[in-house]
Amino acid sequence: MTFNPLQQRGIPLDKQLRNWRELNVTPIDPDHVDPYTRCRIIAMNGIEVEAILFSHQLARHCPDIELKQQLARTRYIEAQQQKVVNWLLPGLASVLETTIAYEQVAVDLTAWVARMEPDPYLKQAYQFGVLEDFDHLYRYSNLYEMIEHRKAEKIVDQLTEVMPGRPTALHHRDPVDNVREPYDKSSAAPISKLHALTIMAAEQQTMNFYMNVGPTYMEPIARRLYQEIGLIEEEHVTHYESLVDPGESWWEMLLNHEYNECYLYHSFMETESDPKVKNIWELHLNMELEHLRLAAELFKKHDGRDPEQVCAPELPQPVTFEPNKAYLRELIATQIDYTTLGTGYVQEAHERFERMQETIMGGEAPPSDQVIEENRSKSGEEYRLQTEGEHPVAGHRR
Template identity: 80%
Template sequence: MTFNPLEQRGIALDKQLRNWRELNVSPIDPDHADPYTRCRVITMNGIEVEALLFSHQLARHCPDMDAKRKLAEIRYLEQQQQKAVNWLLPGVSSALETTIAYEQVAVDLTAWVARMEPDPYLKQAYEFGVLEDFDHLYRYSNLYEMVQHRKAEKIVDGLTEVIPGRPTKYHHRHPHDNVREPYDRTSADPISKLHALTIMSAEQQTMNFYMNVGPEYMEPIARQLYQEIGLIEEEHVTHYESLVDPGETWWERLVNHEYNECYLYYSFMETESDRRIKAIWELHLNMELEHLHGACDLLRQHDGREPEEVLAPQLPQPVTFEPNKGYLRQLLDTQIDLTTLGTGYVREAHERFERMQEQIHGGEAPPSERVIDMHREQFGTDYRLSTEGEHPVQSLREQQLEGSRRL
C-alpha cells in the first residue's frame, strides 16, 4: 500500500496544541521494552531537534513576517512533539545506559540506511561511519561494566553485537578530510535525500548529548572517553551534513525536513511493537502532515514551485530497526583499515592523517584505549557480546592494525 503525504490531510494546526496532561507521557520500561522501541524514541528525538534547529535558523534569515509567524506556530507544536518523544525515555536509566542505546541507534540505523542507499558514493559514506559507531558501542560498553558493574547485553538484548570496530583512536582526522562531496539535488534519488537528512540528524543529536552529559561524570576515564568520542561525533556531523546539496533553497530544505518527519513517523508507526508508543507515532504523523502542507505553501509562495517538483510521489519502504550482524561483519572484514583523504577513502596512512594523530594523541594512549586496558586489569579481559562466536577475521584485523602503519 502506497502512502503519499501530499495527498493526506492530518490534524488542523489550531487543533494540535496539547495541555500538560496530554504531554505527560509515561516512559518506556527500561527492563521490558523492546530495545528497538527505545531506538525509535532516540531517533525521533534527534529528528525533531534537527527540525527545530533548522526552523530557528530559517527564521533568523527570513525577512517575511508572515512566514516567520507560520514557522513559529509550527515550531512550537514540534517542540511539544519533541518533549513528548524525548520524555518517553525512562528517568531511571543512567546517562551511560542511554549512551549505549544511542550507539545502538547509530549502528543499526546507519547500517540499514547503507544497505538501502542506491548511490554508491553515499553508501560508502554510511559504511565508513558505521564502523566507527560500532567501535564506540564497544568502548562505552566496557566503560559501563567498569562504572556501573552491569553488562551492555541487557540494553542491546543481543540484537546488536558488541565487538571492536575500526579502533576509535584512528577516527581522529584532519577536518579537511571529513568533508564529503554532496549529492546533486536535481538528480539524486529522493530516498538519498531522506537518508542523508536522517543520519545527519541522528549524529547531531548524539554529538549534542555527549557534549552535555560528558562532564557530569566523576570518574576521570568516563569524562575523558566522552570528551574523545564527542570530538569524533563532530567529525561525523561534518561528514554527513556535507552530503546534503548546499544548492537547496531554504524552502526546499524546509519541505524536505517536514517530509522526512512524515516518513519516519509513518515508518515507526508501521513497525512499532508497543501499541502505546505506536499510537504516539500515529498521532505525530497526523500532526506532521499539516506541518508538511504548511511548508509546501511557503515553498509555493517564496520559490514559486510545487512540492511535487521536490518530493517523492510516495513514501519509500519503511525505515526498519533490525539486526545487521552479517552486514557489519562483512564491513569489518573489508573496510576496517579505511581512512579518508580529501573527499575520498584510502587504506594507507597519509601525512596529514599521521600529523593529526601525533598532535591529538601526543604520544600517549587515548581514553578509548585506556578504558579497554583498565577493563582488562579489572576483569581479566575486555567486554564483548558476540552472538556468532569468536570472529577470527576480526581478531586478525585487530592484530594488523596494531602491528603496522596501516589504519
Template identity: 80%
Template structure:
C-alpha cells in the same frame, strides 16, 4: 500499500496544541521494553531536534514576518512533539545506559540506511561511519561494566553485537578530510535526500548529548572517553551534513525536513511493538502531515515550485530497526583499515592524517584505548558480546 503524504491534510495546525496532562507521557520500562522501541524513540527525538533547529536557523535569515510567524507556529508544535518523544525515555536509565542505546541507534540505523542507499558514493559514506559508531559502542560497553558493573547486552538484548570496530584512536582526522562531496539535488534519488537528513540528525543529536553529559561524570576515565568520542561525533556531523546539496533553497529544505518526519513516523508505526508508543507515532504523523502541507504552501508562494518537484510521490520502503550482524561483519572484513583523504577514502595513512594523530595524541594513550586496558586489568579481559552470524 503506498502512502503519499502530500495527499493527506492531517490534523489542522490550530488543533494541535496539547496541555500539560497530554504532554506528560509515561516512560517506557527500561527492563521490559523492546530495545528497538527505545531506538525508535532516540531516532525520532533527533529528527524533531533537527527540525526545530533548522526552523530557528531559517527564521534568523528570513526577512518576511509572515513566514517567520508561520515557522514559529509550527516550531512550537514540533517542540511539544520533541518533549513527548524524548520524555518516553525512562528516567531510571543512567546517562551511560542511554549512551549505549544511542550507539545502538547509530549502528543499526546507519547500517540499514547503507544497505538501502541507491547512490554508491553516499552508501560508502554510511559504511565508513558505521564502523566507527560500532567501535564506540564497544568502548562505552567496557566503561559501563567497569563503573556500573552491568553488561551492555542487557541493553542491546542480543540484537547488536558488541565487538571492536575501526579503532577509535584512528577516527581523529584532519577536519579537511571529513568533508564529503554532496549529492546533486537535480539528480539525487529522493530517498537519498531522506537518508542524508536522517543520519545527519541522528549524529547531531549524539554529538549534543555527549558534549552535555560527559562532564557530569566523576570518574576520570568516563569524562575522558566522552570527551574523545564527543569530538569524533563532531567529525561525523561534518561528514554527514556535507552530503546535502548546499544549493537547495530554504524552501526545498523545509519541505524535505517535514516530508522526512512524515516518513519516519509512518515507518516506525509499521513495526512498533509497544501499543501505547505506536499511538504516539500515529498522532505525530497526523500532525506532521499538516506541517508538510504548510511547508508546501510556503514553497509554492515563495519559491514558485510544487512539492512534487522536490520529493517523491509516495513514501519509500519503511525504515526498519533490525539486526545487521552479517552486514557489519562483512564491512569489518573489507573496510576496517579505511581512512579519508580529501573527499575520498584511502587505506594507507597519509601525512595530514599522521600529523593530526601526533598532535591529538600528544604521545599519550587515548581514553578509548585506556578504557579497554583498565577493563582488562580489572576483569582479566575486555568486554565484548559476540553473536552467531545471521
C-alpha cells in the same frame, strides 16, 4: 498500500496544541522494553531536535515577520513533539545506559541506510561512518561494565553485537578530510535526500548529548572517553551534513525536513511493537502531515515549483530497525583500514592523518584505548557480546 503524504490531510495546526496532562507521557520500562522501541525513540528525538534547530536558522534568515510567526507556530508544536518523544525515555536509566542505546541507534540505523542507499558514493559515506559508531559501542560497553558492573547485553539484547570496529583512536582526522561531496539536488533520488537528513540529525543529536553529559561524570576515565568520542561525533556531523546539496533553497530544505518527518513517523508507526508508543507515532504523523502541507505551500509560493518535483510520489519502504550482524562483519573484513583523504577514501595513512594523530595523541594512549586496558585490569577481560557460533574478524590495527 501506497501512502503519499503530500495528498493526505492531517490535524489542523490550531488543533495540535497539547496541555500538560497530554504531554506527560508514561515512559517505557527499561527492563522489559523492546531495545528497538528505545532506538526508535532516540532516533525520533534527534529528528525533532533537527527540525527545531533548522526552523530557528530559517527564521534568523527570514526578513518577513509574518513568515517568522508562521514558523514559530509550527516550531512550538515540534518542540512539544520533541518533549513527548524524549520524555518516553525512563529516568531510571543511567546516562551510560542511554549512551549505549544511542550507539545502538547509530549502528543499526546507519547500517540499514547503507544497505538501502542507491548512490554508491553516499553508500560509502554510511559504510565508513558505521564502523566507527560500532567501535564506540564497544568502548562505552567496556566503560559500563567497569563503572556500573553491568553488561551491555542488558540494553542491546542479542540484536547488536559488541566488539571492535575501526579503532576509535584512528577516527581523529584532519578536519578538511571530514568534508564529503554533496548529492546533486537535481538528480539525486528522493530516498537519498531522506537518508542524508536522517543520519545527519541522528549524529547531531549524539554529538549534542555527549557534549552535555560528559562532564557530569566524576570518574576520570568516563570524562575523558566522552570528550574523545564527542570530538569524533563532531567529525561525523561534518561528514554527514556535507552530503546535503547546499544549493537547495531554504524552502526546499524545509519541505525535505517535513517530508522526512512524515516518512519516519509513518515507518515507526508501521514497525512499532509497543502499542502506547505506536499511538504516539500515529498522532505525530497526523500532526506532521499538516506541517508538510504548510511547508509545501511556502515552497510553491517562494520557489514557484510543485512539491512533487522534489519529493517522492509515495513514501519509500519503512525505515526498519533490525540486526545487521552479517553486514557489519563484512564491512569489518573489507573496510576496517579505510580513512579519508579530501572528499574520498584511502586504505593507507597519509601525511595529514599522521600529523593529526601525532598532535592529538600527545605521546599518550587515548581514552578509548585506556578504557579497554582499565576494564581488562578490573574485570579480568574486556567486554564483548558476540553472537553464538560466530567469531571476531581479525585484522584490527589497534
